[in-house]
Amino acid sequence: MTETSIKHGDAGEAPERRGFSSLQKSLFGVLAFFFAIHPVFWYLETHAGVPQPVASTVMVVVVVGCFVTALALPWLRVGDRRDWTRGDSLGAMVIVWVFIALIPRFIWELPWLLFFDQIVEGVENGALWTYMWAPILLGGDARYLTGDPLIICMEWIALFVGIFEAYALFQFFRNGRRFTSNQLSLIMAGMIVEVTLPAVYFGTEIANNLESMSSPVEMWVKFVLINVLxxxxxLLTYFWGVRRLVSNDLHVRF
Structure with missing residues (x-):
């Protein structure tokens, strides 16, 4: 009887492990949209005559909208999420957030660190392949255009921490969407750094009277809004992790 129950239990869990969940498919859609908007706004700016500050500012708003949409998806009771509890949705949202925090590390910050001169040249010449960086370098934060040493140092720290977060996330999926206490602790430690770096980022610029900003609108959108998350x-992720560790509830539906 015991063996039969175990086999039935395994069979019941198998569909959850096969393929992508409805949430994951939706997130892939958001990611595809995120990449698709870059050539659109590049075309509007370079060929349709839309002023650079307008095109780049609107694109940043759309990018933030992508982030918010991705974070909201776990709360939608559709598909295989109809029976999710609020705790399930919160846990999935945290995993989504970790992805949001990690992806820019490797597709935006790492290339900027390694190919700074080429990216700056491409941005200044309106190259399509560098348009991902253009809204920040031109009108967002001039420190990214000039290669400010503090910003470079902070981005290397963020990348270093991101490697450990990525490892923990990889193991999470490898273990059937379950953290070990050590892996979740890595995520939590990374979140401490994630919230500390923006404090330094904002603090130093405010101390310098926002000299790297180009206009009030671009400051609020490209400097404040995009960094609110x-x-x-x-902080939310850290305290969620504390609660999960205390209750030893390390499985997350995703």
């Missing part, structure tokens, strides 16, 4: 979600 990095000032809030790490």
């Amino acid at each position: 990095w000032c809030t979600m790490p």
Whole structure:
């Protein structure tokens, strides 16, 4: 009887492990949209005559919208998420956030660190392949255009921490969407750094009278709005992790 029950239990769990969940498919859609908007706004700016500050600012708003949409998806009771509890949705949202925090590390910050001169040249010449960096380098934060040493140091720290977070996330999926206490602790430690770096980032610029900003609108959108999640979600993730560790509830539906 015991063996039969175990086999039935395994059979019941198998569909959850096969393929992608409805949430994951939706997130892939958001990711595809994120990449698709870059050539659109590049075309609007370089060929349709839309002013650079307007095109780049609107694109940043759309990018933030992608982030918010991705974070909201776990709360939608559709597909295989109809029976999810609020705790399930919160846990999945945290995993989504970790992805949001990690992806820019490797597709935006790492190339900027390694190919700084080429990216700056491409941005200044309106090259399509560098348009991902253009809104920040031109009108967002001039420190990224000039290669400010503090920013470079902070980005290397963020990348270093991101490697450990990526490892923990990889093991999470490898273990059937379950953390070990050590892996979740790595995520939590990373969140402490995630929220500390924006504090330094904002603090140094404010101390310098916002000299790297180009206009009030671009400051609020490209400097404040795009970084709001990095000032809030790490704290939520950290305390979520504390609660999960205390209750030894390390499995997350995703």
